[in-house]
Amino acid sequence: QVIVTRKLPDSVETRLCELFDTQLNHSDSPLSRDDLVKAMQKAEVLIPTVTDIIDKSLLANTGPQFRLIANFGNGVDNIDVETAVQRGITVTNTPNVLTEDTADFAMALLLAVPRRLTEGVQAVQNHDWPGWSPNYMLGQRISGKRLGIIGLGRIGQAVARRARAFGLQIHYHNRRRATNKIEHELEATYWDSLDQMLSRMDIISVHCPYTPATYHLLSARRLALLQPHAYVINTARGAVIDEAALGRLIRDEKIAGAGLDVFEKELEINAELLNSKKVVLAPHLGSATMEARQDMGERVIINVKTFADGHQPPDRVLPAHL
Template structure:
């Protein structure tokens, strides 16, 4: 690039230490507030940036990229998922795309395991009762009974880094590990996790007590848990999603829970974020979290460091370590 310091436009407010480091290294244009950029602001950003640093809330689609200036050569996503970016269109315009894989694994797995525990044991219901009622009569042998997770069958959809991290946690809680994945894991990994592979997602869904989703959102996984598949789920089973909301047909899920055809759900992501399905919001059998899976101070700092490393590698003429190729989408 012609400039000594490339123009880096950041679309959301990042941790202060990350912003400080980016200012030191680049000609960085920061977002002063923590609101998502409007479409007009995004258009302005891609017109003038050499490097764009978006987040999951920014839709970097073909129409937006068609308005990009000639200097835009790198989109360094602040996040693991890249479903918010049209990677094929970026590649066609010779724009490199990177993300921040790996650093969110343990934090997201912690959130998934928390929901796996919270939903069957009715933690949220118990907490809300104490907050809303001042006349709790005390312990009762028959009140607020949930289901134990020990000995139950956990079906993991997507056995990548996060899926395996969840499996390790669930195994420690005495759960039986089952999984469906595009590719079967090696025998060594299966042995270590004591995991049973299901080639048929339909057959696995029908036999699990808890289902936890850890696959990315791609055109192939949109509504992977479709209305048809959700109806295969046992009525006493629970669904946990810390991946992407679009993987589930949310309207059908809400209806099945409302009718008692699925026992409950723990959701950290939603199909139409930030809008929440009213039926899910009303249900006492659903635990809702505001997309907090990677929300730790350490995780956000690690994400920022990944972004900076990718930008530095790119401007130094090297291949960024976390480049996303069209074949990966």
């Protein structure tokens, strides 16, 4: 039996119902913690999303038949993978299907923030536009600027390729240095010291996974290293950045602005960021394309079907991978 925690694309739900004894969530309302416990006591397979927190205490209440968490999402920071594996529960995700869409959206924010796009749209919509003038709503040119990418994985590399086409210089910080081939292709400069890179960049784009080691990786101290004209873009995970510190620095004009698609606590956005004209806020749209959602569903189905057939799922996640 398979239990799905949120409404998925119709074609994905239809296929799940054809293959398995599937319980769907037609209301698309997030399951409560009690409902998640009931689901994991009843089902053999749970298909959660990023909004479902599967922690240690929840995993302690699973039924003996519960064997697989097939996450509908690339990240697994919503799941205590180590505890799950210790309890003999397999965890899978949906990698390699969100890269291009998330990179597109990161690039959209990277363009929108320095050129004050949403601020300009609001001025027109609110009838506050006085008409063209030489000094009205000046932004910053993109071409020639230095882009510092934190996390040069698949998405970081995809952003770098797009950014090069707009004339940006590519710099990056990563846990491990990229291969010579990748550096040559992207004309990318590696910085072993994140602090030194931050202090020299015009734009920072965050693409590292969220782990305990990356919680507030951009801390108040590190954010203070940025130059006053610098911008911060985040399409990874909100908790990688100290939102309160970011809001204060933008308010005090010590950072020029930010484009954020993710937040430390969704629906509870820092007030300084929420009320700033220098910040573009998006409702977690990085992977929100019809194609991406369909591809994610297909990866979930492959993982569940492979597991049900007695084989190791192709997208199995282990603690060592994190």
